[in-house]
Amino acid sequence: MSKKVAVVTGGNKGIGFAIVKELCKAKFPGDIILTARNEKLGKEAVELLKSEGFKAIFQHLDICDQGSAVKLRDFLQNIYGGLDVLVNNAGIAFKNDATEPFGEQAEVTMRTNFWGTLWVSHALLPILRPNARVVNISSFVSKRALDQCSPQLQAKFRDPKLSEEELCGLMGEFVTAAQKGSHQAEGWPNTAYGTTKIGVTVMSMIQARELTKTRAGDGILLNACCPGWVRTDMAGDTAPKSPEEGAQTPTYLALLPVGAKEPHGHLVWDKVVREW
Numbered sequence: 630m631s632k633k634v635a636v637v638t639g640g641n642k643g644i645g646f647a648i649v650k651e652l653c654k655a656k657f658p659g660d661i662i663l664t665a666r667n668e669k670l671g672k673e674a675v676e677l678l679k680s681e682g683f684k685a686i687f688q689h690l691d692i693c694d695q696g697s698a699v700k701l702r703d704f705l706q707n708i709y710g711g712l713d714v715l716v717n718n719a720g721i722a723f724k725n726d727a728t729e730p731f732g733e734q735a736e737v738t739m740r741t742n743f744w745g746t747l748w749v750s751h752a753l754l755p756i757l758r759p760n761a762r763v764v765n766i767s768s769f770v771s772k773r774a775l776d777q778c779s780p781q782l783q784a785k786f787r788d789p790k791l792s793e794e795e796l797c798g799l800m801g802e803f804v805t806a807a808q809k810g811s812h813q814a815e816g817w818p819n820t821a822y823g824t825t826k827i828g829v830t831v832m833s834m835i836q837a838r839e840l841t842k843t844r845a846g847d848g849i850l851l852n853a854c855c856p857g858w859v860r861t862d863m864a865g866d867t868a869p870k871s872p873e874e875g876a877q878t879p880t881y882l883a884l885l886p887v888g889a890k891e892p893h894g895h896l897v898w899d900k901v902v903r904e905w
């Protein structure tokens with residue numbers, strides 16, 4: 630049997646770093662790969678963990694660079710022969726007082742949060758081993774943004790037959806509308822980050838359905854989750870949860886025991902499946 634392996638994206642700080650640490654604390658039975666787009670920051674994070682008695686291995690991954698995801702896939706395939714846990718954590722958000730035009734914020738945020746997560750998934754889901762766990766870090770704001778969509782858009786995002794291609798089309802339509810300044814008139818919410826996270830939540834539901842169809846009997850579970858509102862560089866220092874607290878739900882989903890059937894294809898926060 631090959632050694633088990635877990636991968637966390639955006640692991641150099643914030644919630645991603647805390648997830649790596651929680652996996653170490655939970656004694657994940659295999660290697661834990663801390664990935665980061667900045668090699669220096671990633672290696673420093675691994676050293677920091679080492680100084681605290683934990684072991685992780687650094688690998689480079691810029692989720693916006695499809696070639697970088699393919700390189701990681703090849704590394705995993707060569708060294709481990711597959712992948713057991715994937716936590717798609719990396720993400721960005723503009724600050725509330727950002728001065729970039731809304732259309733630009735929409736395009737840039739979409740590229741990382743939606744397209745980046747999708748590209749990593751396209752590279753790594755094909756090498757998932759039986760009983761693998763995938764956790765896509767979305768947000769409760771995806772639900773809030775969904776509730777602010779027009780009834781037509783809400784119906785599309787709740788449609789169990791929506792395809793990945795159709796979802797990609799919708800995310801593209803949002804960015805185009807944001808660039809024209811017509812997104813609200815076209816039924817979209819006035820939030821770039823929230824809309825990208827609708828994309829991450831719905832992408833997770835589609836991926837889970839696909840795995841159920843194509844890998845039936847392999848026991849793979851894939852979910853989107855919200856870590857809560859967490860004190861990180863993204864959310865600031867007034868948020869109520871520590872990064873360690875924010876890591877609890879993602880780590881719980883990453884370590885669902887073999888034989889578990891649920892949750893699968895849901896948005897989960899505080900370890901509870903939420904209505905979409």
Ligand code: NDP
Nearest residue numbers: 639643644666691692693719720768858859861862863864
């Ligand atoms: P941070 O800003 O603290 O950390 C974000 C991480 O993502 C960093 O490691 C960053 O790397 C990395 N990242 C960004 N872009 C890329 C990229 N292209 N390739 C690889 N890594 C990248 O944010 P949080 O820890 O708060 O957020 C983690 C996740 O949790 C995000 O998906 C966020 O949307 C989500 N979330 C956070 C909440 C909160 O309250 N904090 C609430 C709900 C969801 P670098 O250091 O190089 O920038």
